[in-house]
Amino acid sequence: xxTAEQQQGLPRRRDYTDELLRSFPGAQVVNPEGSxxxxxxxxxxxxxxxxxxxxxxxxxxxxxxxxxxxPLQHRAVDAGGRVHVRAVDVWGTxxxxxxxxxxxxxAPADLVVVVREAIVELLGEAAAAxxxxxxxxxxxxxxxxxxxxxxxxxxxxxxGGREGDIISLSGGMADGYAAGSRGGGGGGGGxxxxxxxxxxxxxxxxxxxxxxxxxxxxxxxxxxxKDTPAARTLDDVRLQNRSLAESNxxxxxxxxxxxxxxxxxxxxxxxxxxxxxxxxxxxQEAVVTKMGPSKLLGRLREEADKSDAxxxxxxxxxxxxxxxxxxxxxxxxxxxxxxxxIDLKRQAAEHSMVA
Numbered sequence: 001x002x003t004a005e006q007q008q009g010l011p012r013r014r015d016y017t018d019e020l021l022r023s024f025p026g027a028q029v030v031n032p033e034g035s036x037x038x039x040x041x042x043x044x045x046x047x048x049x050x051x052x053x054x055x056x057x058x059x060x061x062x063x064x065x066x067x068x069x070x071p072l073q074h075r076a077v078d079a080g081g082r083v084h085v086r087a088v089d090v091w092g093t094x095x096x097x098x099x100x101x102x103x104x105x106x107a108p109a110d111l112v113v114v115v116r117e118a119i120v121e122l123l124g125e126a127a128a129a130x131x132x133x134x135x136x137x138x139x140x141x142x143x144x145x146x147x148x149x150x151x152x153x154x155x156x157x158x159x160g161g162r163e164g165d166i167i168s169l170s171g172g173m174a175d176g177y178a179a180g181s182r183g184g185g186g187g188g189g190g191x192x193x194x195x196x197x198x199x200x201x202x203x204x205x206x207x208x209x210x211x212x213x214x215x216x217x218x219x220x221x222x223x224x225x226k227d228t229p230a231a232r233t234l235d236d237v238r239l240q241n242r243s244l245a246e247s248n249x250x251x252x253x254x255x256x257x258x259x260x261x262x263x264x265x266x267x268x269x270x271x272x273x274x275x276x277x278x279x280x281x282x283x284q285e286a287v288v289t290k291m292g293p294s295k296l297l298g299r300l301r302e303e304a305d306k307s308d309a310x311x312x313x314x315x316x317x318x319x320x321x322x323x324x325x326x327x328x329x330x331x332x333x334x335x336x337x338x339x340x341x342i343d344l345k346r347q348a349a350e351h352s353m354v355a
Contacts, residue, residue, distance in 0.1 A: 011108055013055050019108035020053065020115065024133065031201040035059070039115065041123065041131055043072065051083065051122070053115060054200075060106040063091035066118050076121045085121050087114040198224045293353055300346040307339035 017034040021027050030036040030052075038050040049070035056062040066083040076084050091114065092106050119128045128134050199207070202220075210217045225231050289295070314335055318328040 011060070013059055016055060016060070016108045016111050019112055023112045024115070026132070033200060033203075035200055036196075038069070039119075039133070041119065041128075041133060043070070044123070044127065051115065051118060053111075054196075060111075061092060063088055064111060064114060066115070068122070074122060076118070083118045083122070085114070085117045087117045293349070297346065297349045297353065300342060300349055304339060304342045304346050307335060307342055311335035311339060 014034050017029060017037055020037050020039075021029070024039050027037050027039045030038055035055045035057075037053045039053065040048065040050045042048055047070060049068055049072070052067050052069055054065040054067075056065065066085070066088060067081045068077060068083060069081070071077075071079075071081050078084065087110075091110075116128075116134060119133045122128075123131070123133075125134070202210075210220055311332060314323065314328060314332045317323040318325075318332070323331075
């Protein structure tokens with residue numbers, strides 16, 4: 001039985017994929033049906049990304065969808081990462097001339113031209129040619145700027161077109177693809193966490209089966225989820241928690257032994273140790289009462305007052321004439337010297353207690 005494309009004289013969707021792979025040797029098929037192709041390239045800032053070409057189920061009647069896996073600010077790229085170029089907007093415009101039963105502008109070679117136009121729009125012709133993205137058996141030439149096929153040129157001249165669905169790519173998937181490109185992995189490495197690629201990899205019969213069987217749908221969702229980075233991270237966390245729990249259980253015996261030792265100490269040595277401690281503490285309090293800082297400071301103050309009073313007594317005796325000058329000078333100087341020595345000690349003690 002012929003397919004709808006064969007009945008209408010249109011190439012199969014796989015023919016478009018094969019043409020992309022021939023024209024872009026670095027392109028990678030993402031899903032088994034060949035409806036999603038990634039074309040890796042390098043941004044001007046050195047970051048790796050890819051142009052994803054998605055061929056809808058009704059392709060080539062529906063236009064292809066081009067988007068970048070790493071979001072970037074560019075006049076041709078919207079917030080969802082979709083690339084807008086004129087060749088996509090006029091894809092399959094009604095009224096274009098026929099070419100051997102195939103509407104003009106929707107042949108496999110025309111898809112190559114669409115992709116090259118997007119690459120040139122994103123990078124510029126020089127950068128695209130330097131990365132080898134303009135070489136191939138058909139379309140634009142990287143070195144001399146070869147001719148665009150006539151059908152594609154007619155498509156580019158046509159106007160109008162309709163807006164397709166916007167594809168939104170999460171940053172995590174884009175970063176995963178970029179990491180895979182840097183590591184030398186294939187295009188499938190970044191698509192494992194992409195639900196769109198997962199669904200496109202299923203056959204139509206399988207999709208119909210999933211729509212009618214909720215249990216099978218849940219199984220398919222679980223099968224996809226177990227291969228996502230989040231699921232792998234969760235498994236790692238579970239393993240770490242299990243390892244920590246086993247370590248804690250291994251310590252339970254040591255904890256019980258320590259508790260036993262504590263109980264023995266409390267029942268046997270605790271009373272004697274407490275009695276000895278209280279005796280020593282009492283002796284310390286007695287010594288502090290007699291020789292503590294406040295007690296010593298009080299004695300210094302008393303000695304300072306006595307020395308000051310002795311010097312005042314000498315001065316009074318000298319003034320009454322009962323003490324000769326030579327004797328007064330000698331004794332008064334000695335008394336004042338003793339007073340100042342004691343007073344300095346008192347001041348130092350008070351300062352240390354305040355500090």
